[in-house]
Amino acid sequence: MGDITHVPTFVVELFGITLTVNYLTVFNTWAIMATLIVLAFIVRGRIKETPGPVQRVAELYISAMDNLTRETLETTSRAYFPLVATMFAFLLLCNWWGIIPGFEEPTKDLNTPLSLGLMGFFLTHTASIRAKGIGLYLKEYTHPFFIMAPLNVVGELAKVVSISFRLFGNIMGGAIIITVVSWMVYSVALPPFLYAFFGMFVGTVQAFVFTMLTITYIAVATK
């Protein structure tokens, strides 16, 4: 029970700046990235004319992601498809990672969702400037009247906060509920079902929502 608030930190002094690093998040993120790369190489080595089970699952995933981007982004879908497919796979594995004993979800640390949200923010605005030109892009901030400009800026920044806190809150809340209930029942019988709900179900839904919202923001900004 006492380990809920404990954050493992590693402090580095670099050119006079003090950096505080949560080494568990860094380790788990790299482990997930390595897993994804290894999976990609396994699938790549088995590509054949008549697909085996591994290739079939990979093709199912790729075509589902392709359909999703095509429905939302229409013409520019090819440019964003790699991002969307990778982001969903990464977040899915991140949210499921806590099910493996001894590992923690990187999304339980606010830094992971926040950095992904900021990536989406910069991507959205770059795509918007590229699609409309800087003049039309700036003009959108004064949309109904000129006075509304500060409100529109805050609205854009609030998107980053809402998208990252949604993922963080869901995973962190689930992890805390799992810890507290496991402590109450002495880890008997109940925890696997909690992991199935908070890890698998909520994790899948939240990974999907995060990916979906990122592409929706891009689609709205480029329209």
Next chain:
Amino acid sequence: MDGITGVELIRAAALLGAGMSMGFGAIGPGIGEGFAAGKACEAIGRNPDQAGLLTRTMLVGQAVSESTGIYALVISLLLIFVVKG
């Protein structure tokens, strides 16, 4: 018995605030998600072929409307674990 100190009062207020934040914060998402599920049921009843699409859209909408409840949860967690008094 030497009375309640200021630290204990801050702790008590933080715990009370955490409970109230979660309690009031859960009202909105509860109503909203129930409304979304009800409407999705109506839509599936009218048009059962589209059940898969409707369920997916409903889940995404619910997860988005849940975010206000999640903000309340984050505030509660901050009050419980960060405010030591």
